[in-house]
Amino acid sequence: MMTLPQFLEMTAASSTPELQSTAAQQGFVTALTDLGLIQVSGDDAASYLHNLLSNDIEHLSNTSARYAALCTPKGRMLASFFVWKTSTGIFLQLSTSIQAAVQKRLQMFVMRAKAKLTDVSTEYTTLGLGGAAATLSLQEWFPQLPGAVNDKVDTEAGSLIRVSDAYGHARYLWIIQSALLADYWPTLQKNLLASDAAIWRRADIHAGIARIIDKTQEQFVPQMVNFELIGGVNFKKGCYPGQEIVARSQYLGKLKRRMAIASVPSSAVMAGMEVFSEDDPDQPCGMIVNAEAESSDSSICLVELKVADQQADKVHLASADGARLRFLPLPYSMLDITQ
Template sequence: MNAPLASAPGTAVPASAAVSVALPVFPRPAREEFDAVLSRGAFMPLPQFGVIDATGDDAAAFLHSQLTSDTQHLDAATARLAGYCSPKGRLLASFLVWCSGESIRMLVSKDVQAAAQKRLSMFVLRAKAKLSDASVDTLAIGLAGDVRGALSGVFDAIPDGVHVKVDGPAGSLVRVPDAAGRLRYVWVGPKAEVEARLPVLEAKLRRVSPAVWDWLDIRAGEPRITQRVVEQFVPQMINFDVLGGVNFRKGCYPGQEVVARSQYRGTIKRRMSLANVAGETESVVPGAELFHSDDPGQPCGMLVNTAAAPDGGVDALVEIKLAALENGSVHLGSADGPGLTFLPLPYALPTEI
């Protein structure tokens, strides 16, 4: 299949051509901040995310032709994951996507937002669609733990199922996958409306560092494409197919041939796992390579996302050759670097034949 609109001027411009915004650097959260989520409930601002709005009569159809998920049949009560791939099938960005009024709203890592928005905009051409940065006018809040009571003071209804969404005057509330056995929600709404209601949360929940959300995402096994790993992974390499981020029955989108071939040609030899490694997030960073004790000459994987862990060290989502998990040990940076301790993902991976 052809990459959509491949003959458009500027198609060869790399995804990094737009000016990127560096992600905020969060210090290691205090143990009490993790405990607030695990034992009670907490909320946290999410400045590590940006928001893109797609508007216009053709917005859904346009995004449908560009992303890995079905946006043409996205209903008002559902959110879903979606990826944006290069023609080679490598992920340029990952999104949480839902309908917000007349717009389709996309939550994306802040450091890839500008590049993804610019690249998508290049392909709009005659479509009645426009992409805009909604980050200035919106706030994103993450909530985790025993938070339903506090949320009932903000929203008339609370979504029950994962990726179910409700709307209200304060914006949209999406339930996202549980982490560490705790409920999680993302609240995105107009800045003034969200700020006006934060005291309701603060009266019942502890405000904690956004870094706790990064850890929760990792414990949920849900990857996020950031600038350090742009164009490194086909969706299946980071379990995006397992998480519902790829629709294999929809029409063409950039990289679809590669993504489909990876799915149907037989064995997928690389997947994403969960691990802990000694260190701090200043040095244990996404994009760092992993090496196996039996094959020190070439990398066997890569860190996808990292976050400070409550019991020390760094928890990470790692893309890795499945064969490297069968025996020996895996190390960060070199075969004699810090060893990784692998942990169970909260979901099962398909049995490859």
């Protein structure tokens, strides 16, 4: 029998970015099969993760979620996580392209801690929902929806987390046991268009949320991709790998590199590609963090580069004479946030 994730992928296979743009406004549901899920359980799960990640995990409640990074000793991001807690453990959501390597690295630090890491990517499916019809559709299973961004509610239907809005509408992550998906699908499809995961990645870009994948590991200190601006770094917690570098970047002088949103007149934009400024054409001034096509000849992207270069209309993709980037406003303040 075909699983629901397979069905969602099949029905969305022919979706174009233009059709998905309509769905983003009216209402959509997508299976986020490009995101994996690690469950950390045991008496020491919270303290073990607290000592490894950039955010406060020990005080994470069952009613909220937050971003966190795993960094190298030099402060470079090996992974970006979305983290939440339930009665069964702490969940780390990350790109499937890096999950196996990251989980292996995390396992190295367990040692005597009472903590167990389990890949539960097949046991649970994460649905992404957004658009005008999403809120009403979810009330079938979640009478009380999470009100603020990063709030979480749990029912017998699973966990529901509100994430940053996009396209003028609320978005939600629904983490559900894969075995139960087929029971809920007939109701979901009445009001929501099944789409592939590109619609969610595109919305994350518009929301200014960076996702570390295999092509961008160890490229960025968290502040270079605005990670502290979305609550992914706690500057008051204790030590973790790379903490000294991350703190120094925050407090010693003005940050010279940041992430911006840009549109590019090309459908061939990919994470890891370099960008160049006309003012210094011989060396790259930044790198594409994430990118998705928005039409047959244009893309939206997150790009990390020198702050000074974001003020000029002189940045190009791949070379100084490549496609020109047009910078767009971020949905959050660029004022430094400390916790």
